[in-house]
Amino acid sequence: MPEQVKLAFQAAVAEACRFVGQTAPNPAVGCVLLSAEGQVLSLAAHHKAGQLHAERLACEQARAAGVLHRVHTAVVTLEPCNHTGRTPPCTEALLETPVKTIWIGCADPNPRVAGGGAARLVQAGRTVQWLEHAPNGAALFTLCRTLLAPFVQKTVHxxxxxxxxxxxxxxxxxxxxxxxxxxxxxxxxxxxxxxxxxxxxxxxxxxxxxxxxxxxxxxxxxxxxxxxxxxxxxxxxxxxxxxxxxxxxxxxxxxxxxxxxxxxxxxxxxxxxxxxxxxxxxxxxxxxxxxxxxxxxxxxxxxxxxxxxxxxxxxxxxxxxxxxxxxxxxxxxxxxxx
Incomplete structure (x- = not known):
């Protein structure tokens, strides 16, 4: 895992932590968009239910800043959703950008949709990297799981x-x-x-x-x-x-x-x-x-x-x-x- 991706995961978790306690029933999620050179183009988190998810908010911020065309890598603490709820699918928001690689912290714990977001991105020709499988990603994977733990408890148990x-x-x-x-x-x-x-x-x-x-x-x-x-x-x-x-x-x-x-x-x-x-x-x-x-x-x-x-x-x-x-x-x- 490149150093820029490691730093992006740390930033994504920190941003998501700012909103822990007001996102329910949705999980706290953070997202960072990077350029091909590793520059942070956008940092966002899900604020509360009914508002934009982290990935879509990050894309909107990049668009508003005029840097959406430079997006190369997306780093997100939770697998992007691939279904329409109160907001459109996050997979589609990412696919509206030129993103090449998506790093995912944790798979969606919902057994009905787990893997669906990643599969959609791969189907569209993007590269998906799982933090869990990165040789140097153990500590960050634990951090993402820590952020997600209450949502996993409610979803699974x-x-x-x-x-x-x-x-x-x-x-x-x-x-x-x-x-x-x-x-x-x-x-x-x-x-x-x-x-x-x-x-x-x-x-x-x-x-x-x-x-x-x-x-x-x-x-x-x-x-x-x-x-x-x-x-x-x-x-x-x-x-x-x-x-x-x-x-x-x-x-x-x-x-x-x-x-x-x-x-x-x-x-x-x-x-x-x-x-x-x-x-x-x-x-x-x-x-x-x-x-x-x-x-x-x-x-x-x-x-x-x-x-x-x-x-x-x-x-x-x-x-x-x-x-x-x-x-x-x-x-x-x-x-x-x-």
């Missing part, structure tokens, strides 16, 4: 990716000091709100609602504009304060789940790709018993007030690795479900 975030004090409990709603450091708080921004909603329990009356909004970092998320509350409706319910409904689509056994089917019925669990020990114990989680982020504060991040995961990739804070995370265990 039928439910959103679930990240549990659990904060523990030096005594190993989740109870903050009297008069406070948290005990973690400002840096940890910013990380938590980055996660809220990147996810499509929150799963919580009535115990947390009654104890904290949480807003679950994104603060401390800039949120996606006009973003309305999902809020799933596990427990009985009678245990949900009406005033709190009315307030959060202004910003969330609220769903009540009276029985945790119903949670997988309830989540499957939504457009969400990635949800964060912010709940107390009762719901967390239930999710753990049901293996209803994908990665488990623990923020443990020691007696000196220093936070330590650790992650358990049930997969070989996790979207948590997209964040700079991942470098601070200790991986506690990896358990791959049968």
């Amino acid at each position: 039928g439910r959103p990716w679930l990240t549990v975030k659990q904060a523990l004090n030096s005594a190993g409990t989740m109870v903050p000091p009297t008069g406070q709603t948290t005990f973690t450091t400002p840096d940890s708080l910013i990380f938590a709100h980055k996660l809220r921004r990147a996810t499509d909603g929150i799963v919580t329990g009535t115990g947390t609602v009654q104890a904290d009356l949480p807003s679950f909004t994104v603060r401390h970092v800039t949120d996606h504009p006009n973003r309305r998320r999902l809020l799933v509350v596990c427990g009985q409706a009678a245990h949900v304060p009406q005033a709190w319910h009315a307030k959060v409904e202004q910003q969330f689509d609220v769903l009540l789940c009276p029985d945790a056994a119903m949670l997988p089917s309830l989540l499957a019925s939504t457009d969400a790709l990635w949800l964060m669990v912010e709940a107390g020990p009762t719901l967390l114990a239930t999710l753990k018993a049901q293996n209803l989680w994908d990665d488990w982020l623990s923020i443990r504060q020691n007696a000196a007030g220093v936070d330590h991040f650790s992650v358990s995961t049930r997969h070989d990739v996790t979207p948590l690795a997209l964040f700079p804070e991942w470098a601070r995370c200790t991986q506690e265990q990896t358990c791959f479900p049968e």
Whole structure:
């Protein structure tokens, strides 16, 4: 894989990451168009459902800049679609350019369409290169899979990716000091709100609602504009304060789940790709018993007030690795479900 293509993949993933948390039900995808000399002509990502996909947006930007005729190589994190949905096929957008080679990060995980985009491009006489098969592409292939992980989870397994975030004090409990709603450091708080921004909603329990009356909004970092998320509350409706319910409904689509056994089917019925669990020990114990989680982020504060991040995961990739804070995370265990 040429160095320019490697750099293009890194740029495409970084651009796509800017919009993680607002593309559902579509995946976050990035695309770079290069000249024959390796110059970046256009960099784009899919912003949200109903808007242009990354490849078509990159082509439109190149056309507007007057450089479309110079396109030689396309680098895209996900196999271009070859079907018409809310927008036309991305394969056709690429074929409207003089592109010679298309580098693809990951195949489409949908078994009904996987390989169709690549086949269309090859049929039209273009060369398709798969990142997975590049001798020096392993790290970038993992990065593309990391970006795509929530979409793969929803497409293949039928439910959103679930990240549990659990904060523990030096005594190993989740109870903050009297008069406070948290005990973690400002840096940890910013990380938590980055996660809220990147996810499509929150799963919580009535115990947390009654104890904290949480807003679950994104603060401390800039949120996606006009973003309305999902809020799933596990427990009985009678245990949900009406005033709190009315307030959060202004910003969330609220769903009540009276029985945790119903949670997988309830989540499957939504457009969400990635949800964060912010709940107390009762719901967390239930999710753990049901293996209803994908990665488990623990923020443990020691007696000196220093936070330590650790992650358990049930997969070989996790979207948590997209964040700079991942470098601070200790991986506690990896358990791959049968």
